[in-house]
Each structure stands twice: as structure tokens, then as C-alpha cells.
Amino acid sequence: MVTIFADRMENTRKSFIREILKVTQQPEIISFAGGLPNSALFPAEELAAAAAKVMSEDAANVLQYSTTEGYLPLREFIARRYLEKNGLEISPSEILITNGSQQSLDLIAKVFLNKGDNVVIEIPGYLGAIQSFSIFEPEFLEVPLLDDGIDIDILDKTLSESDAKLFYTVPTFQNPSGITYSQEKRVGAARILEKHRVVCVEDNAYGELRFAGEDVPTIRNYLENTILMGSFSKIIAPGLRLGWICANSPIMEKLLIAKQAADLHSNYLSQRIICQYLMDNDIDEHILKIKDAYGSRRDYMVDMMARYFPEGISYTKPEGGMFVWVTLPEGVSSMDLFDLAIKENVAFVPGSPFYTTEGAGDNTLRLNFSNSDPDEIEEGIRRLAVCMKKLTS
Amino acid sequence: MVTIFADRMENTRKSFIREILKVTQQPEIISFAGGLPNSALFPAEELAAAAAKVMSEDAANVLQYSTTEGYLPLREFIARRYLEKNGLEISPSEILITNGSQQSLDLIAKVFLNKGDNVVIEIPGYLGAIQSFSIFEPEFLEVPLLDDGIDIDILDKTLSESDAKLFYTVPTFQNPSGITYSQEKRVGAARILEKHRVVCVEDNAYGELRFAGEDVPTIRNYLENTILMGSFSKIIAPGLRLGWICANSPIMEKLLIAKQAADLHSNYLSQRIICQYLMDNDIDEHILKIKDAYGSRRDYMVDMMARYFPEGISYTKPEGGMFVWVTLPEGVSSMDLFDLAIKENVAFVPGSPFYTTEGAGDNTLRLNFSNSDPDEIEEGIRRLAVCMKKLTS
Numbered sequence: 001m002v003t004i005f006a007d008r009m010e011n012t013r014k015s016f017i018r019e020i021l022k023v024t025q026q027p028e029i030i031s032f033a034g035g036l037p038n039s040a041l042f043p044a045e046e047l048a049a050a051a052a053k054v055m056s057e058d059a060a061n062v063l064q065y066s067t068t069e070g071y072l073p074l075r076e077f078i079a080r081r082y083l084e085k086n087g088l089e090i091s092p093s094e095i096l097i098t099n100g101s102q103q104s105l106d107l108i109a110k111v112f113l114n115k116g117d118n119v120v121i122e123i124p125g126y127l128g129a130i131q132s133f134s135i136f137e138p139e140f141l142e143v144p145l146l147d148d149g150i151d152i153d154i155l156d157k158t159l160s161e162s163d164a165k166l167f168y169t170v171p172t173f174q175n176p177s178g179i180t181y182s183q184e185k186r187v188g189a190a191r192i193l194e195k196h197r198v199v200c201v202e203d204n205a206y207g208e209l210r211f212a213g214e215d216v217p218t219i220r221n222y223l224e225n226t227i228l229m230g231s232f233s234k235i236i237a238p239g240l241r242l243g244w245i246c247a248n249s250p251i252m253e254k255l256l257i258a259k260q261a262a263d264l265h266s267n268y269l270s271q272r273i274i275c276q277y278l279m280d281n282d283i284d285e286h287i288l289k290i291k292d293a294y295g296s297r298r299d300y301m302v303d304m305m306a307r308y309f310p311e312g313i314s315y316t317k318p319e320g321g322m323f324v325w326v327t328l329p330e331g332v333s334s335m336d337l338f339d340l341a342i343k344e345n346v347a348f349v350p351g352s353p354f355y356t357t358e359g360a361g362d363n364t365l366r367l368n369f370s371n372s373d374p375d376e377i378e379e380g381i382r383r384l385a386v387c388m389k390k391l392t393s
Numbered sequence: 394m395v396t397i398f399a400d401r402m403e404n405t406r407k408s409f410i411r412e413i414l415k416v417t418q419q420p421e422i423i424s425f426a427g428g429l430p431n432s433a434l435f436p437a438e439e440l441a442a443a444a445a446k447v448m449s450e451d452a453a454n455v456l457q458y459s460t461t462e463g464y465l466p467l468r469e470f471i472a473r474r475y476l477e478k479n480g481l482e483i484s485p486s487e488i489l490i491t492n493g494s495q496q497s498l499d500l501i502a503k504v505f506l507n508k509g510d511n512v513v514i515e516i517p518g519y520l521g522a523i524q525s526f527s528i529f530e531p532e533f534l535e536v537p538l539l540d541d542g543i544d545i546d547i548l549d550k551t552l553s554e555s556d557a558k559l560f561y562t563v564p565t566f567q568n569p570s571g572i573t574y575s576q577e578k579r580v581g582a583a584r585i586l587e588k589h590r591v592v593c594v595e596d597n598a599y600g601e602l603r604f605a606g607e608d609v610p611t612i613r614n615y616l617e618n619t620i621l622m623g624s625f626s627k628i629i630a631p632g633l634r635l636g637w638i639c640a641n642s643p644i645m646e647k648l649l650i651a652k653q654a655a656d657l658h659s660n661y662l663s664q665r666i667i668c669q670y671l672m673d674n675d676i677d678e679h680i681l682k683i684k685d686a687y688g689s690r691r692d693y694m695v696d697m698m699a700r701y702f703p704e705g706i707s708y709t710k711p712e713g714g715m716f717v718w719v720t721l722p723e724g725v726s727s728m729d730l731f732d733l734a735i736k737e738n739v740a741f742v743p744g745s746p747f748y749t750t751e752g753a754g755d756n757t758l759r760l761n762f763s764n765s766d767p768d769e770i771e772e773g774i775r776r777l778a779v780c781m782k783k784l785t786s
Contacts, residue, residue: 004558006507006529009647036458044452051444059437063630065429099492103656110528114399132654135503136399165397237456239661254402261525263496267660268632 008115008135016127016353024347030380032367033347035175035322039371041290042237043281050276051269058272066268068260070097070244074275078230078244086218090228090246096255097266100243101205104229105132107245107262108166108201111254113138118164122150124325124354124361126175126203129168140356145177147316149185152192159196166199171219173206173321176354176366180319183216190222199251200226205243208235208287210320211295220246227251232274234322235287240270294322294370301369301377308385310392315367322370325351327363332391334365340387346380401508401528409746410520417740423773425760426740428568428715432764434683435630436670443669444662451665459661461653463490463637467668471623471637479611483621483639489648490659493636494598494624498525500638500655501559501594501620504647506531511557515543517718517747517754519568519596522561533749538570540709542578545585552589559592564612566599566714569747569759573712576609583615592644593619598636601628601680603713604688613639620644625667627715628680633663687715687763694762694770701778703785708760715763718744720756725784727758733780739773 024031054062069075075092082088098104105128113119113136121130123142130140141162143155149171158164169189171181181189193200202219207230220226231243247255259265301324302317309315312329328334334350341347351364372380410426417424447455462468468485475481491497498521506512506529514523516535523533534555536548542564551557562582564574574582586593595612600623613619624636640648652658694717695710702708705722721727727743734740744757765773 004505005647006503006505006510008507009504009650034458039453039457042452042456044448044456047456048445048448048452051448052441055437055441055444059435059441060432061632063435063437063440063632064432065626065631099656099660102654106655110399111402112397112399114401117399128657135651135654233458238458239454239456241656241658241660254398257402258528261495261528262499262655263492263634264521265634267492267634267663269663269666270660273662 008137020347020349023342029342029345029347030372030376030383031347032369032372032380033349034368034371036368036371037234037238037290037322038293041293043277043286046281047237047273047277050273050280054269054272054276062269062272064268066265066271068256068265069093070095070266071268071271071275074271074278075244077275077278082246086221088218088220094246094248094252096245096247096252096259097271098243098245098259099241099263099266100233100238101203101229101231102128102132103262104243104245105129106135107255107258108227109133109136110258111251112165112199118162120155120158120164120167120198121356122169122174124176124351124364125168125356126170127353129203130356133168142356145174145179147179149179149181150189152185152188155189156192159192159198164196164198166201167193168201168203169219170203170205172204172216173209173318173323175206175321176323176349176351177325178316178318178321178323179325180213180216181219186216186219187222190219193223194225197225201229202226203229205229205231205234206321209291209294209322211291211298213319224248235283235290236274236277240267240274242266242270242274291320294320297369297372297374297377298324300374301367301381304378304381308382310385310389312392313388322368324367324369326365326367328365328388329392330363333362335362337365337387337391340390341384344383344387346383348384401530410742413740413742416735422738422740423765423769423776424740425762425765425773426742427761427764429761429764430627430631430683430715431686434686436674436679439674440630440666440670443666443673447662447665447669455662455665457661459658459664461649461658462486463488463659464661464664464668467664467671468637470668470671475639479614481611481613487639487641487645489638489640489645489652490664491636491638491652492634492656492659493626493631494596494622495521495525496655497622497636497638498522499528500648500651502526502529502531503651504644505558505592511555513548513551513557513560513591514749515562515567517569517744517757518561518749519563520746522596523749526561535749538567538572540572542572542574543582545578545581548582549585552585552591557589557591559594560586561594561596562612563596563598565597565609566602566711568599568714569716569742569744570718571709571711571714571716572718573606573609574612579609579612580615583612586616587618590618594622595619596622598622598624598627599714602684602687602715604684604691606712617641628676628683629667629670633660633667635659635663635667684713690762690765690767690770691717693767694760694774697771697774701775703778703782705785706781715761717760717762719758719760721758721781722785723756726755728755730758730780730784733783734777737776737780739776741777
């Protein structure tokens with residue numbers, strides 16, 4: 001049996017997170033490891049009604065092949081919403097419906113990246129993006145996140161010393177850190193990217209989930225040369241696998257070619273169900289429910305951390321999204337903590353996979369708060385604190 | 394505005410067929426151009442019932458993120474069916490659910506192909522495969538199809554003179570030619586591929602749609618080193634975008650990494666709907682309906698071609714699938730025929746896009762019979778014959 005794989009597969013591993021998730025799916029484990037939206041909040045009845053409606057009214061079309069760009073009324077909805085919520089004038093023809101943000105990343109990487117091309121990422125950075133991009137064998141350049149967003153000086157220096165094509169960022173409720181760029185940081189990043197003529201890939205998967213603080217404009221508001229990504233996974237449901245990319249027409253032309261080659265078009269039934277759901281329901285009302293639930297869970301997790309965690313452990317207090325980022329004292333390994341915690345039936349994601357440099361981020365970890373109930377949060381944080389004390393004492 | 398695309402995008406164009414389809418979607422045009430299953434035959438009520446059932450019984454899971462491999466009961470169904478129908482022992486762990494065959498091709502190409510690697514394809518060959526593979530910049534080596542399958546001698550010679558990694562084939566009711574490999578050709582191809590240690594990629598999207606002749610084993614029955622592809626698009630519905638790849642475990646491991654990076658997992662709602670549909674209905678009974686309908690359409694189209702076409706025009710008489718392949722007299726261009734035909738409101742796909750060499754296949758064309766009614770078939774073929782006579786006289 002001879003199988004000779006492409007070089008690109010040498011550098012890519014299975015997602016560490018997905019492997020962890022397999023371990024942590026036993027019911028006795030309290031898991032802060034996943035990045036799952038809370039399934040109790042899915043608009044299940046409304047989606048069932050939307051599915052029944054499109055199937056009864058238009059099955060012959062709903063079940064047939066469709067256009068690569070995606071269902072036009074759905075793209076029109078997204079365009080209208082950008083205008084209303086973000087003051088962005090985006091034409092439906094500048095929107096491509098994808099199978100969620102992960103495919104958006106794959107298509108963008110495919111269209112832009114030659115082997116060895118420089119891509120600038122945030123550190124810590126979103127693992128899914130690192131994984132998608134890695135398939136196309138770029139060189140990653142890391143720019144650290146500060147509490148209010150990217151380190152502008154290092155971004156400028158990094159772009160000066162390289163020939164980067166793309167800057168990938170999750171500026172709002174970042175995964176994994178929970179950090180949100182301040183308006184100053186957005187303007188600053190846009191100015192630097194403009195100066196160096198680097199395309200910004202702005203992943204806004206969590207942007208609608210703000211439960212504290214004030215809305216800030218997207219980087220796209222300050223930099224036209226931005227590819228803006230969105231997703232229905234966090235505001236409706238991820239099992240339907242639908243997201244989108246907004247890009248100007250020269251980029252969109254290439255993305256459409258890549259999308260055709262990748263899978264012709266996104267699941268049409270799901271596009272029609274989501275569009276019907278959006279026509280028949282008030283999505284803002286639904287998002288409000290999610291924000292209330294996630295906001296109170298974040299509050300509770302942060303309260304429990306303040307109560308139980310030993311001294312010398314710091315953590316972010318995100319204004320939205322799904323994650324808290326924890327920093328252990330220097331020299332304390334979150335991998336060691338993970339081994340102890342699993343024995344106590346509590347799980348999280350160690351921080352090192354969110355760094356592309358071996359050994360970096362060893363003392364960090366990510367906690368998800370969207371998918372646990374308050375009693376699980378208290379008990380999980382309590383157990384974690386016990387493990388921390390064992391390690392740090 | 395600076396955008397610097399990857400080299401791989403230089404060689405890829407939008408699908409010619411999808412561009413043609415846009416032209417031919419006006420209602421006054423009789424189109425034999427598409428590759429669409431007949432939407433009147435979709436099991437719409439049964440799928441609507443399946444959707445209602447999974448949503449009412451298990452919405453919290455159906456709408457949540459799921460596993461990269463795909464829904465286990467669906468993979469078990471596919472494995473059981475291979476055993477029953479093809480005598481193939483394939484474990485569910487050797488099956489990956491994809492967004493239809495097009496994504497299967499993208500993932501296989503991603504996992505195997507370095508720039509410049511040799512890939513052997515049939516000529517004429519499936520355009521979607523050429524498009525997917527092209528993204529990864531291989532060199533295509535063409536081996537001609539004869540009436541009963543690949544030219545074994547040229548296959549042997551081509552593999553001897555190259556260092557090919559993959560042989561891509563649609564051995565049953567091929568797209569575009571409608572040709573089916575004889576059993577001898579399957580055995581012969583398997584032997585040659587084994588000898589040269591080349592992986593066979595066997596695309597069996599149409600294999601269940603036999604309306605004449607006798608079933609033949611898959612190439613996978615004769616060659617273990619085969620990646621076997623299947624699809625629900627032609628036997629259930631393409632809008633659900635679901636297909637699969639069967640591969641041994643070293644290959645599957647790489648495919649899973651590529652699938653994770655590409656989009657995490659295939660649409661889970663659609664997987665659950667199709668699985669529920671398969672549990673609650675007799676798929677063989679449904680496939681029988683499709684075969685009856687397509688068989689009578691093929692008969693009618695071939696009858697009409699015999700009645701109306703001028704002398705010197707040959708065509709295949711496929712035993713299944715969706716396409717007839719027409720060869721015009723040497724020197725007569727199907728592009729010229731297309732221009733005349735469009736004026737007469739009848740459309741088809743000229744043959745040259747199915748060849749990778751410029752100018753090859755100029756006198757060939759593909760006709761789809763699955764998606765036209767008998768009266769459209771007669772009228773369309775009559776008009777086409779008038780255009781042919783203008784060109785050949």
C-alpha cells in the first residue's frame with residue numbers, strides 16, 4: 001500500500017481542541033473546553049417551522065443545486081443588517097455564503113497564500129485560523145495582544161520588516177482571549193495596514209454577542225481593504241454550518257472560483273431555512289436572550305474565579321463572546337494543570353495551541369462559559385482552584 | 394487597493410458549465426446543458442417528514458456542532474449498503490461524510506497533490522474534478538476513453554513514463570461521456586494501477602442509476618488501494634450537499650485533518666435528515682422510480698436523435714446516469730453549434746471544457762436527459778438537428 005501525501009500535510013495536525021473534546025465528552029466531566037454555543041438557546045421551534053415552510057412551499061427548488069454565491073435574499077438580509085448595525089455599505093454581490101467561518105478561512109487562505117507567504121496573526125490567536133492557513137504553508141508572524149487590542153508598534157515593525165499579505169484578526173471578543181480592540185486600536189491598526197498595503201481579514205463571529213460595554217465600529221469601517229467574515233453559528237445554530245465572507249469584487253471573483261471548486265455551493269436547504277427564520281422572526285430579540293444568558297454566566301464565572309482562585313492568577317473579563325483567558329504564574333504549566341484537572345473531572349483548553357511558537361503560552365488557558373450552567377460553573381471553578389493550589393504551592 | 398493572489402488562482406477559471414447555465418436559465422430555452430437531477434423525483438414529502446422528526450425529537454443536538462467524521466448511523470448505513478450491494482467490507486471508520494462529491498475531490502487533491510504532481514484523468518473527463526484538482530496545480534496526463542472504458546495500453550504506457558500519484562475515474566455512467574467500463578476494463582485498470590502503485594480515485598456518483606444492462610463490480614472490488622467516492626445528490630437530492638469518501642485508515646487520517654481545516658464537519662441537520670429518511674423509507678424503491686424515469690428519457694432522446702440527426706453524427710447509448718455524448722464530424726465545431734443553437738433556444742455543453750488540452754474535443758458535446766420532459770426532448774433534439782444540418786451541409 002503506497003500513499004504519498006502532499007508536503008502540506010506534513011505540517012498539519014489534528015485539531016488539539018477537537019481531540020480534547022473527545023476526552024471531555026463523558027457526562028461526569030464539567031467541561032469549559034469546548035467552544036459550543038448553549039444548545040438550550042437554539043431557536044429550535046422557529047427553525048423547525050421555517051424548515052416545514054420552505055419544504056412545503058418550494059421543495060423542488062430547496063432540494064436542487066443552487067448558485068455558488070448563495071441565496072440572494074439571504075445575502076440581501078446580511079447587506080441590510082450591515083448598513084443598519086454597522087453603517088457599512090456592502091452590496092449583496094460582495095457577499096459569499098460559506099459553510100461557516102472555518103470554510104471562509106480555508107477559501108481566503110486558498111486564494112491568497114503561496115507557500116512561505118507571510119501572514120500576521122494575533123498571539124494568542126484563533127486555532128481554527130492557524131489550522132486552515134497552515135494547509136497552505138505560510139510563515140506566521142506573531143503580534144501580541146494587549147488588553148485593548150493588538151500591539152500597534154509591534155504590528156508596524158512586523159509589517160515593515162516583512163512582506164505580509166494578510167493580517168488575521170478577531171477584534172471583538174477574541175477567541176481565545178476574550179479581548180476586544182478599543183476604537184483607538186481599530187483606527188491604529190487600520191492606519192498601519194493601509195500604510196503597508198496589507199489586507200485585513202476581520203473575523204467577526206462573536207461581534208453580536210456583547211453583554212457589557214459599548215459597541216465599537218468594525219475595522220472594515222476604517223479600512224476598505226478588509227475581508228469581513230460573519231457567521232450564523234453563534235447567533236442561530238452551528239449545526240446548519242453557515243457563515244459568509246464580504247469582500248470587494250476582485251477578491252470575490254477569486255473566492256467564487258475557489259468556492260465552486262471546493263463544493264459548488266453551501267447547503268441550500270439550510271440557507272433557505274435560515275432565511276425563512278430571519279423573515280419570520282426578530283433576530284435581535286433572539287440575540288438579546290443569548291446575550292442575557294451568556295452575560296450572567298460570564299459574571300458568575302468571574303465571581304467564582306475571584307472567590308476560589310489562588311493569588312497570582314489573572315484573567316480577562318470579556319465584554320461579550322464565549323471565553324475567559326486565564327494566565328497562571330510564570331513557569332506554571334497549564335498542561336500540568338490539565339492533567340490534574342481531568343482527574344478531578346473538569347476540563348479546559350491549555351493555551352499553547354493558540355501560539356505558533358513551541359513553548360509559548362505554556363502558562364495560559366481558555367475557559368468557555370457559554371455552555372455550562374451556574375452550578376457547573378461554581379463546582380468546576382472550585383475544582384480547578386484546588387488543582388491550581390496543588391501546582392502553585 | 395492591493396490584492397496579491399496565490400499562484401494557484403492563475404490557472405483556474407470559473408466553471409464554464411456554471412457560466413453556461415446562467416445563460417440557459419431563461420424559461421424559453423430548452424436546456425440539455427445542466428447536470429441536474431429531475432426535481433419532480435425528489436422525495437420531498439418524505440424528506441420534510443424526516444426533517445420534522447429530527448427537529449422535534451433531537452433539536453438540541455441536530456443544531457449543535459458535531460464530529461468531523463460525520464453522523465455515525467449514516468456512515469453505518471453506507472457501510473452496510475456497500476456490503477449488500479457491492480460485496481465490499483468497509484468499516485464506518487473508513488467513511489468520511491463530505492459536502493458532496495465536489496468537496497470529496499477538493500479534500501483528496503489537498504491531501505495528495507503537490508504542485509507539478511502527475512494526475513491521470515480520463516479524456517473526456519469530469520470537469521468538476523479538473524477544476525478541483527487544478528487549484529493544487531498538478532500536471533494532468535490524459536488517457537482516452539474507448540466505448541468500454543479506459544484505454545488500458547495507453548494507461549500502462551502513461552504510468553510507465555510518469556510518476557503519477559492518482560488516477561481519477563468515473564467508471565460507471567461517466568460524466569460527460571455516459572460510458573461504463575466493462576468488467577474486463579475494471580480488472581485491467583486495477584492490475585495496471587497495482588503494478589505502478591498508483592492510487593485509484595473512483596467516483597461513483599451515478600453508479601446506482603442503472604436502467605439497462607447488468608451491474609458490474611466497482612474498481613474497489615479489484616483494487617484495495619482505491620479511494621471510493623459516493624453521493625446522495627443523484628439518488629436523494631443535491632441541495633442537501635452530502636456525499637462521502639471511503640479510504641483506508643492512513644489516507645482517512647489525512648482526510649480528516651483536511652476536513653477539519655476546511656469546515657469542521659458537514660452540515661449536521663442534513664446528515665440527520667438523510668439518515669432519518671433512509672431509516673423510514675425504502676431507498677431502493679425510490680431509486681427504482683428515478684431509474685424508470687431516466688431510462689425512458691434516455692430511450693426517448695436516443696430515439697429522437699436517430700430520427701432527426703443528420704448522417705455522420707455519433708453518440709453514446711448509456712446504460713445509466715444522466716448524459717449522452719455526441720460526436721460531430723471531424724472539423725465541425727460544437728462551439729459554432731452552440732452559437733446557432735442558442736438562437737434557436739436550445740442549449741447543451743460543448744465538449745472542449747472536458748479536455749485539458751486546448752483545442753481537443755472541439756467536435757464533441759454533452760446532452761443531459763434527466764431534467765427534460767419528453768416533449769422538450771423531441772423539440773430540443775429537432776431544433777438541434779436543424780442547426781447541425783446548417784453546419785454540416
